[in-house]
Amino acid sequence: MVGTRDDASDGSEAWEANPTPRIAPIFVVGSGRSGTSLLRAMLVAHPRIHLAQEAMFFPWTRKAVPWESADRRLERWLSSFSFAWLGIGADKVRGRFPAPIAEDDLPAVYAWVLRELAARHGKPRWGDKTPPHALYLEETFAAFPSARVILVVRDPRDTVLSLETAPFTAGSRLALLFLGRALRHSVSRWQGRLHVVRLEDLADDPAATMRGVLAFVGEEWDDRVLAHHDHLPSGEPPYPWTRGAEKPLRAYRQRWPEAMGPAWVRIVERLAGGTMERHGYERAELPEEPGWGVVARAALADLPEAARFTARAARLFFRLGRRPTGAAESQRLVLSLNPRSREAHPDWTLPDPPAR
DSSP: OBBBBOTTTSSSBBSSSSSGGGGGGGEEEEESSSSSSHHHHHTTTSSTEEEOOOHHHHHHSSSSSTTTOOOOOOOOHTSHHHHHTOOHHEEEEEHHHHOOGGGGGGHHHHHHHHHHHHHTTTTSEEEEEOOOGGGGGGHHHHHHTTTTEEEEEEEOOHHHHHHHHHHTOSSOOOHHHHHHHHHHHHTTGGGGEEEEEEHHHHSSHHHHHHHHHHHHHTOOGGGGGGGGGGSSSSSSSOOOOGGGGSSSSOOOOOOOHHHHHHHHHHHHHHHHHHHHHHHOOOOOSSSOOOOOOHHHHHHHHHHHHHHHHHHHHHHHHHHHHHSOOOOOOOOOHHHOOOOOHHHHHHHOOOOOOOOO
């Protein structure tokens, strides 16, 4: 394919679908709490690479209704906390891309913002780390045919344990598992385009894993990727749940053998079996197999919270989809999606997004 406006400095030059990797944008996707922040921190330690920290472009600019204009969707992104944390003034974007914006121009705005961020850090390679963009791979490859997309995965049993106390997702294990199935369905058709990184491998053998990542994106080896904690970029969102990615590498420790009961081990293995098989996670050998009644009671006990999450998520999407919301308000709404996070982490303090 020739003539696609994906990587050009001003969005107007033509690019082939598969140029050399060294000029392709880089995107890191995956489930939340799967290690995407760690991989992103290691990549931005490289002297040539800068990735935005969760620009969330596609979720904010999705069509809430079929007739919604591109201008309205762009304004929703520019008004969001996700955009505010990038540190690029919304007025600067509006001045560079004045209304009316054509539908085909939206990816050019996204690319321009990512290039601006990389340039501010003196880096020629640009991209983004937004985990839920795994649900928007069709849009990603349509906008950026040459993109190098890295999918980060983690043992689903540990992922569920980590996610259930995160403020931006479900406190229901069943809801998390069904969201995971949607993600797996989205990435399944693009397996040949993705480079898969297991968090366990990244933590236990970082040199070999990062050599594979850098080869995929077309960059030379640099030892700084293994000392990412000494090369953290400034101006990052100081969310407490990302602090672990800023620390030196340490060996991976599974939580689920001690923290997840046998019934839930089997439920997760049943509902996330495709992910486990594809990425080499073995089924547990339990001292005693839980009976079907025990498994059923565990699942039934989770259903009320699954229903409450579904209702909260529907209200959130309706509220955020109606019109642009200020950065502080959008952050409050999104980060209150899971009330259980407050119970699990009463000491967390959430920073206000920067004023624009």
